[in-house]
Amino acid sequence: MLEVKGVKTYYLTDEGQVKAVDGVSFAMERGETLGLAGESGCGKTTLALTITRLLPRNARVISGEIYFDGVEILSLDEEEFRKIRWKDISIIFQEAMNALNPVRRVGDQIVEAILLHENVAREEAVDRVMNALEMVGIDRERFWHYPHEFSGGMRQSALIAMALVCNPKLVIADEPVTALDVMVRAQVLKLIKELQSKMDLSMILITHDLSVIAETCDRVAIMYAGKIVEIGDVISIFKDPKHPYTKGLVKAFPSIYGPRELPASISGTPPDLLNPPSGCRFHPRCPHVMDICKVEEPEMKRINGKQYVACHLY
Amino acid sequence: MGMRWHLYKKRLKSTWNVYKRNKKGMVGLTITLIFIFIAIFGPYITPYDPKKIDKTAMWEPPSFKHWLGTDNLGRDILSQLLYGTRISLLVGLFATLISMALGTLIGLLAGYYAESLLGELLERVIDFFLVIPYLPLMIVFATVMREMEIKLPLFWIVIIAIGITGWSGTARVVRSQTLSVKERQFIERARSIGAGDFDIVFRHILPNILPLVFAEAVLTIGGSIIAEAALSFIGLGDPTHISWGMMLNYAFTYAAPLRGAYWFFIPPGLAILILVLGMTLTGYALDEVLNPRLRER
Numbered sequence: 230m231l232e233v234k235g236v237k238t239y240y241l242t243d244e245g246q247v248k249a250v251d252g253v254s255f256a257m258e259r260g261e262t263l264g265l266a267g268e269s270g271c272g273k274t275t276l277a278l279t280i281t282r283l284l285p286r287n288a289r290v291i292s293g294e295i296y297f298d299g300v301e302i303l304s305l306d307e308e309e310f311r312k313i314r315w316k317d318i319s320i321i322f323q324e325a326m327n328a329l330n331p332v333r334r335v336g337d338q339i340v341e342a343i344l345l346h347e348n349v350a351r352e353e354a355v356d357r358v359m360n361a362l363e364m365v366g367i368d369r370e371r372f373w374h375y376p377h378e379f380s381g382g383m384r385q386s387a388l389i390a391m392a393l394v395c396n397p398k399l400v401i402a403d404e405p406v407t408a409l410d411v412m413v414r415a416q417v418l419k420l421i422k423e424l425q426s427k428m429d430l431s432m433i434l435i436t437h438d439l440s441v442i443a444e445t446c447d448r449v450a451i452m453y454a455g456k457i458v459e460i461g462d463v464i465s466i467f468k469d470p471k472h473p474y475t476k477g478l479v480k481a482f483p484s485i486y487g488p489r490e491l492p493a494s495i496s497g498t499p500p501d502l503l504n505p506p507s508g509c510r511f512h513p514r515c516p517h518v519m520d521i522c523k524v525e526e527p528e529m530k531r532i533n534g535k536q537y538v539a540c541h542l543y
Numbered sequence: 544m545g546m547r548w549h550l551y552k553k554r555l556k557s558t559w560n561v562y563k564r565n566k567k568g569m570v571g572l573t574i575t576l577i578f579i580f581i582a583i584f585g586p587y588i589t590p591y592d593p594k595k596i597d598k599t600a601m602w603e604p605p606s607f608k609h610w611l612g613t614d615n616l617g618r619d620i621l622s623q624l625l626y627g628t629r630i631s632l633l634v635g636l637f638a639t640l641i642s643m644a645l646g647t648l649i650g651l652l653a654g655y656y657a658e659s660l661l662g663e664l665l666e667r668v669i670d671f672f673l674v675i676p677y678l679p680l681m682i683v684f685a686t687v688m689r690e691m692e693i694k695l696p697l698f699w700i701v702i703i704a705i706g707i708t709g710w711s712g713t714a715r716v717v718r719s720q721t722l723s724v725k726e727r728q729f730i731e732r733a734r735s736i737g738a739g740d741f742d743i744v745f746r747h748i749l750p751n752i753l754p755l756v757f758a759e760a761v762l763t764i765g766g767s768i769i770a771e772a773a774l775s776f777i778g779l780g781d782p783t784h785i786s787w788g789m790m791l792n793y794a795f796t797y798a799a800p801l802r803g804a805y806w807f808f809i810p811p812g813l814a815i816l817i818l819v820l821g822m823t824l825t826g827y828a829l830d831e832v833l834n835p836r837l838r839e840r
Contacts, residue, residue: 283735311737320735328732332750338733341746345737373550391736 236293251455264442267452321402336372382413461536568828574821591619612806641706646713654721672711697781754833762826
């Protein structure tokens with residue numbers, strides 16, 4: 230359904246090109262949830278903005294193709310893409326970023342999404358929004374309330390309702406629970422899981438929190454310095470990570486049931502995307518670094534079943 | 544729908560509760576309401592016809608018969624003052640409506656398109672109107688409109704002249720607020736759900752700056768009333784209507800200060816002063832209540 234092929238998105242700055250997304254390829258099937266994980270600044274959000282074509286003005290898609298239901302969406306003009314966005318591909322915004330207009334009723338803001346894309350009467354749209362609010366566990370009459378009268382969790386739920394109200398085929402959630410406290414986060418994750426099974430949603434979930442991915446995703450892609458270094462089904466990746474970076478990430482989370490040991494950290498600092506390291510981008514921080522890593526970029530190799538990794542060790 | 548109105552009432556009540564605690568605001572509001580009351584009912588409670596000439600009672604000082612005395616033609620000053628409240632307030636109100644519409648529209652566009660040529664151009668226009676002293680500019684507008692023989696009553700020419708000179712302050716405030724609002728996340732969200740420039744400016748940004756415009760409007764009414772008085776005083780007003788400015792104009796034309804007829808020019812001057820003070824207090828208080836950053840808890 231979604232196929233991303235060799236996408237490169239660079240930011241043009243005074244210091245040079247920031248290679249935020251540098252040759253990313255993956256494919257998704259209908260009904261699948263793909264987690265996109267990696268440390269801050271690895272290009273996760275830029276990739277999401279590239280797919281939804283909401284990049285800031287100084288960003289350029291240098292190369293690559295993105296097929297959605299067989300249509301190449303990067304070459305569509307803005308007007309054509311506006312029809313696809315929200316109707317076919319929608320976004321769950323991060324509540325902490327104040328994605329709701331504080332002086333307009335929550336319901337009206339969701340109605341706007343329907344009316345901009347579908348030729349329906351306002352009354353019908355209002356009714357649909359009320360149903361959508363109910364679906365995410367918010368009382369119908371809350372339609373008339375303002376954002377400040379909602380709790381943080383309700384606002385995040387309202388943004389989920391906003392993303393689903395036009396019945397999109399693909400939903401992209403960028404850090405949907407990052408700023409929520411633990412209890413509310415659990416509620417919102419439960420809601421996302423319920424909706425996945427109820428609506429047969431395809432979803433890309435972006436987060437730096439592997440536990441969120443473990444709970445909600447079928448597959449996971451690990452990004453490092455603008456590239457996907459490992460991709461595979463959630464169980465394989467968590468049980469048997471192959472890439473040294475993935476291993477580091479998984480180890481950085483304390484295990485509740487395993488033996489008591491201190492979470493390990495990955496030494497070194499994230500790479501400078503203005504001048505990324507040669508060869509494998511992880512080599513300056515890699516504990517298994519070999520000579521070849523410094524000169525040659527590793528290719529994606531299939532390890533077993535659905536698990537792929539880009540590393541010279543394999 | 545019941546829920547909707549209930550919420551609306553609740554919100555209004557909570558705003559009022561905050562406003563109530565603002566002492567200066569309450570003084571200002573009381574003054575303003577008294578003048579509005581006079582403006583509505585003034586013509587019905589005037590003791591005399593304000594235009595009725597009485598040659599037997601010229602230049603009479605205040606007495607029980609004429610509480611505020613009479614003018615050069617024996618007309619009752621108190622009646623003129625009460626009657627003039629309506630004209631002064633109406634001119635102030637209509638001129639402010641024009642100023643607010645112009646100021647809000649130009650400010651919104653200048654802010655939203657700040658990076659483009661249009662925004663740059665509008666910003667220069669705003670600056671131009673800000674630095675030119677408003678009185679000469681208004682005199683020029685009023686004179687030009689009179690000379691052009693526009694088929695409009697003088698009353699409206701005065702209003703338009705005041706309205707199209709008094710918008711720049713509002714435009715500046717709206718522009719800077721627009722610059723800040725348009726960078727906020729919900730604007731980007733609105734754009735990503737497919738909202739166009741028109742939707743974003745009028746449905747998303749405008750509601751955010753409306754309280755500011757409201758407070759600005761109350762302040763501008765005061766300024767417009769002074770402007771009307773100034774125009775009338777120098778003889779560019781509408782002589783067929785009695786306004787406070789017109790009263791001052793007559794008083795000085797007929798040398799009331801030289802004759803010691805203080806009752807002729809002090810009442811309208813004081814009325815302007817008190818009303819504008821009331822409006823200004825109300826405006827600042829509204830600004831404090833509606834602008835969360837200034838709200839005193």
